[in-house]
Amino acid sequence: MEELKQQVYEANMLLPKYKLVTFTWGNVSGIDREKGLFVIKPSGVDYDKLTPEDMVVMDLEGNRVEGHYNPSSDTATHLEIYKAFPKIGGIVHTHSSWATSWAQAGRGIPCYGTTQADYFYGEIPCVRNLTKEEIEEAYEKNTGLLIVDYFKDKDYIAMPGVLCKNHGPFTWGKDAFEAVHNAVVLEEVAKMASRCERINPDVKPAPQELQDKHYYRKHGANAYYGQ
Amino acid sequence: MEELKQQVYEANMLLPKYKLVTFTWGNVSGIDREKGLFVIKPSGVDYDKLTPEDMVVMDLEGNRVEGHYNPSSDTATHLEIYKAFPKIGGIVHTHSSWATSWAQAGRGIPCYGTTQADYFYGEIPCVRNLTKEEIEEAYEKNTGLLIVDYFKDKDYIAMPGVLCKNHGPFTWGKDAFEAVHNAVVLEEVAKMASRCERINPDVKPAPQELQDKHYYRKHGANAYYGQ
Amino acid sequence: MEELKQQVYEANMLLPKYKLVTFTWGNVSGIDREKGLFVIKPSGVDYDKLTPEDMVVMDLEGNRVEGHYNPSSDTATHLEIYKAFPKIGGIVHTHSSWATSWAQAGRGIPCYGTTQADYFYGEIPCVRNLTKEEIEEAYEKNTGLLIVDYFKDKDYIAMPGVLCKNHGPFTWGKDAFEAVHNAVVLEEVAKMASRCERINPDVKPAPQELQDKHYYRKHGANAYYGQ
Amino acid sequence: MEELKQQVYEANMLLPKYKLVTFTWGNVSGIDREKGLFVIKPSGVDYDKLTPEDMVVMDLEGNRVEGHYNPSSDTATHLEIYKAFPKIGGIVHTHSSWATSWAQAGRGIPCYGTTQADYFYGEIPCVRNLTKEEIEEAYEKNTGLLIVDYFKDKDYIAMPGVLCKNHGPFTWGKDAFEAVHNAVVLEEVAKMASRCERINPDVKPAPQELQDKHYYRKHGANAYYGQ
Numbered sequence: 001m002e003e004l005k006q007q008v009y010e011a012n013m014l015l016p017k018y019k020l021v022t023f024t025w026g027n028v029s030g031i032d033r034e035k036g037l038f039v040i041k042p043s044g045v046d047y048d049k050l051t052p053e054d055m056v057v058m059d060l061e062g063n064r065v066e067g068h069y070n071p072s073s074d075t076a077t078h079l080e081i082y083k084a085f086p087k088i089g090g091i092v093h094t095h096s097s098w099a100t101s102w103a104q105a106g107r108g109i110p111c112y113g114t115t116q117a118d119y120f121y122g123e124i125p126c127v128r129n130l131t132k133e134e135i136e137e138a139y140e141k142n143t144g145l146l147i148v149d150y151f152k153d154k155d156y157i158a159m160p161g162v163l164c165k166n167h168g169p170f171t172w173g174k175d176a177f178e179a180v181h182n183a184v185v186l187e188e189v190a191k192m193a194s195r196c197e198r199i200n201p202d203v204k205p206a207p208q209e210l211q212d213k214h215y216y217r218k219h220g221a222n223a224y225y226g227q
Numbered sequence: 228m229e230e231l232k233q234q235v236y237e238a239n240m241l242l243p244k245y246k247l248v249t250f251t252w253g254n255v256s257g258i259d260r261e262k263g264l265f266v267i268k269p270s271g272v273d274y275d276k277l278t279p280e281d282m283v284v285m286d287l288e289g290n291r292v293e294g295h296y297n298p299s300s301d302t303a304t305h306l307e308i309y310k311a312f313p314k315i316g317g318i319v320h321t322h323s324s325w326a327t328s329w330a331q332a333g334r335g336i337p338c339y340g341t342t343q344a345d346y347f348y349g350e351i352p353c354v355r356n357l358t359k360e361e362i363e364e365a366y367e368k369n370t371g372l373l374i375v376d377y378f379k380d381k382d383y384i385a386m387p388g389v390l391c392k393n394h395g396p397f398t399w400g401k402d403a404f405e406a407v408h409n410a411v412v413l414e415e416v417a418k419m420a421s422r423c424e425r426i427n428p429d430v431k432p433a434p435q436e437l438q439d440k441h442y443y444r445k446h447g448a449n450a451y452y453g454q
Numbered sequence: 455m456e457e458l459k460q461q462v463y464e465a466n467m468l469l470p471k472y473k474l475v476t477f478t479w480g481n482v483s484g485i486d487r488e489k490g491l492f493v494i495k496p497s498g499v500d501y502d503k504l505t506p507e508d509m510v511v512m513d514l515e516g517n518r519v520e521g522h523y524n525p526s527s528d529t530a531t532h533l534e535i536y537k538a539f540p541k542i543g544g545i546v547h548t549h550s551s552w553a554t555s556w557a558q559a560g561r562g563i564p565c566y567g568t569t570q571a572d573y574f575y576g577e578i579p580c581v582r583n584l585t586k587e588e589i590e591e592a593y594e595k596n597t598g599l600l601i602v603d604y605f606k607d608k609d610y611i612a613m614p615g616v617l618c619k620n621h622g623p624f625t626w627g628k629d630a631f632e633a634v635h636n637a638v639v640l641e642e643v644a645k646m647a648s649r650c651e652r653i654n655p656d657v658k659p660a661p662q663e664l665q666d667k668h669y670y671r672k673h674g675a676n677a678y679y680g681q
Numbered sequence: 682m683e684e685l686k687q688q689v690y691e692a693n694m695l696l697p698k699y700k701l702v703t704f705t706w707g708n709v710s711g712i713d714r715e716k717g718l719f720v721i722k723p724s725g726v727d728y729d730k731l732t733p734e735d736m737v738v739m740d741l742e743g744n745r746v747e748g749h750y751n752p753s754s755d756t757a758t759h760l761e762i763y764k765a766f767p768k769i770g771g772i773v774h775t776h777s778s779w780a781t782s783w784a785q786a787g788r789g790i791p792c793y794g795t796t797q798a799d800y801f802y803g804e805i806p807c808v809r810n811l812t813k814e815e816i817e818e819a820y821e822k823n824t825g826l827l828i829v830d831y832f833k834d835k836d837y838i839a840m841p842g843v844l845c846k847n848h849g850p851f852t853w854g855k856d857a858f859e860a861v862h863n864a865v866v867l868e869e870v871a872k873m874a875s876r877c878e879r880i881n882p883d884v885k886p887a888p889q890e891l892q893d894k895h896y897y898r899k900h901g902a903n904a905y906y907g908q
Binding site: 479523549551554556558584620652 | 793
């Protein structure tokens with residue numbers, strides 16, 4: 001667990017590095033599937049005071065197994081996503097500016113170009129608001145369940161992120177670092193999609209064959225990007 | 228007073244750190260309620276030359292009690308706010324770019340998401356222009372009175388900031404640091420609200436139950452965010 | 455002259471510091487009125503290789519008096535402005551992003567708030583394109599004459615800057631440093647004016663009495679801002 | 682070749698310096714015309730781990746002549762451009778934010794001002810999408826051939842860059858450094874053109890005589906900008 005705590009700590013510290021967070025508005029977690037435990041940032045602790053020892057270890061029933069701090073207030077959301085998406089190893093939540101602006105606008109991000117298609121296969125979805133009952137009953141848990149429900153008949157590996165309406169983005173990946181990587185990409189494509197719509201209000205998504213080409217040159221059996 | 232001067236100095240130095248000011252376009256003050264004295268930045272002094280000793284100590288009648296510099300030209304505005312809002316300990320004024328753009332546009336900032344709801348309960352208001360008579364009689368004092376009048380039947384703790392039309396923002400908090408914190412939040416939500424309206428011109432404020440959830444998970448008796 | 459060369463060098467180095475220039479797209483000059491000589495940046499020399507010795511000394515007939523480099527290609531524009539505006543001591547030209555965007559759009563910048571009114575009394579003008587004949591005859595000199603002609607019945611001290619259509623801004627001040635200061639302010643108000651129009655497409659300029667208040671609390675006999 | 686590898690390495694490292702790339706989303710190459718070999722960045726290698734030795738040497742038949750890494754996935758595009766444009770010595774591809782937004786919007790960048798005219802003579806073109814057949818047959822090679830075809834009756838020296846629809850920009854120059862220089866300029870003019878259209882939706886390109894003046898004072902027999 002010490003290695004995972006170190007890794008999740010480092011991944012958390014990438015959020016201010018990539019300017020994805022203001023103050024404490026973000027959190028990264030990572031899971032050890034064998035042990036059934038995940039590590040997450042403590043709630044409301046400043047990034048410049050954070051240490052690897054501050055990380056909180058949780059089990060998949062939501063019990064704190066180790067740590068002197070309360071876990072992130074979004075822990076229950078992470079937990080539901082881990083339970084439903086067995087192939088992922090890390091999750092990120094931020095209020096990064098451009099992705100959050102799309103979430104506030106209540107719109108998914110159309111795939112306008114190859115930058116998005118390199119990582120996200122199609123439009124990045126925006127899920128609905130929770131109902132008053134869902135909020136009052138168990139806000140953070142139901143946020144996770146809503147995301148899980150949206151993906152129940154979809155490929156969460158090919159679409160490693162989602163926007164929650166009037167709230168902000170969640171991304172995930174094979175580990176905490178890849179989840180942060182996808183959070184950076186999301187912010188960048190959110191910015192370019194908004195500017196692109198301003199430059200051409202009638203813009204259409206990139207042709208499907210171009211999206212396919214870019215997604216599959218980086219992913220799957222026939223990938224040839226990288227080393 | 229030396230401790231308060233140090234604190235107000237440090238809080239002032241956060242304004243350039245958070246990129247809320249260009250040149251000398253901002254000021255922070257903090258009050259000692261027991262002594263009835265407040266400390267404020269001197270007028271027009273560069274941030275990179277500022278020292279704790281340069282801070283100016285004022286009483287609540289507007290007399291300079293200590294300090295070799297003239298106080299901020301906005302001192303009379305701070306003074307009226309301190310007199311009317313007994314629960315606050317610090318005030319910030321800046322011309323931060325996004326908040327000032329909303330002020331110039333003469334619009335309050337609708338609460339489009341949880342980022343705003345975490346700190347500001349509802350729409351951040353924009354108060355009217357002063358009349359010609361109010362400007363000529365006592366511009367800075369009347370700016371303070373206008374803000375005070377706006378809040379006379381409202382909760383200034385749940386809405387720790389305001390925009391002054393064609394001018395810029397004021398924020399406050401339990402001390403000078405919290406007032407700066409709220410100034411940073413205001414700038415960030417002002418930015419996201421503008422982008423959000425561009426992404427969806429028909430966007431509506433976040434549902435009230437979502438605003439309630441986020442505001443009250445951070446504030447009040449049932450708060451559970453943080454440590 | 456060595457002191458003026460040092461000063462103009464330092465003022466030039468503020469342009470990259472304040473992010474007003476990309477590559478070599480800007481220049482600052484300063485004048486010694488007694489000697490009738492002005493100092494200006496050499497043409498096309500990188501800021502990170504610039505030294506005080508590289509500055510070029512010119513007389514008001516356009517002759518190079520000292521210096522191993524060619525002066526800025528915009529030297530003839532500076533010269534005409536110096537001849538016509540006897541109370542100024544420094545001039546700046548940049549392609550700073552927001553001010554240039556307004557220049558390209560062919561619009562003056564309305565005075566939407568106190569930030570602009572603190573430095574520029576009213577709308578910052580955008581002068582017309584030169585004609586084909588004016589360009590071919592003496593492009594840089596005629597750019598200066600066009601600016602001078604615009605201000606012939608106006609107060610160039612109360613309006614220390616101008617936009618040249620499809621080109622970019624010029625600002626001036628009592629010395630090279632104040633000219634740079636005004637270039638920074640211009641960029642900032644250009645940014646906020648554009649954002650402000652996006653937030654409220656029907657926005658109107660700030661009331662005249664508010665502009666007066668802010669301009670005259672910083673300028674003239676009754677100023678009380680600063681020390 | 683060691684000198685060229687060093688140069689191409691240094692030119693690649695300018696991409697993060699000028700904030701033109703996120704992660705590994707860009708590549709620079711440079712060619713030795715006498716040897717008929719070009720040097721290019723390896724595919725998917727992080728900029729902060731890159732060394733001059735990592736550069737890949739290719740011949741103009743697309744064979745790797747030297748290097749322990751796979752070359753950039755865009756190598757075939759660079760190759761076609763080198764074969765068709767004999768006067769260039771370096772090529773850059775990025776996903777820089779503003780240029781990519783125009784590419785995604787499917788629009789060329791009109792020449793709204795002298796900043797663009799100083800480097801690009803006229804509107805920076807946006808070429809069409811490849812067909813499904815062209816993508817499936819040889820995506821990267823056909824991207825190069827499409828660019829080459831567009832320029833077959835045009836001056837690729839006077840227009841040292843192009844946007845590929847739904848993808849991003851390519852620029853070139855007499856060597857790798859000039860190609861990067863043009864990539865920076867492209868990003869800057871893409872930003873200003875978008876803002877300029879927002880400030881004035883009816884904006885027209887700069888008058889031809891002004892474009893001519895600026896382009897030819899920096900280029901060709903009668904240039905007088907610089908030293």
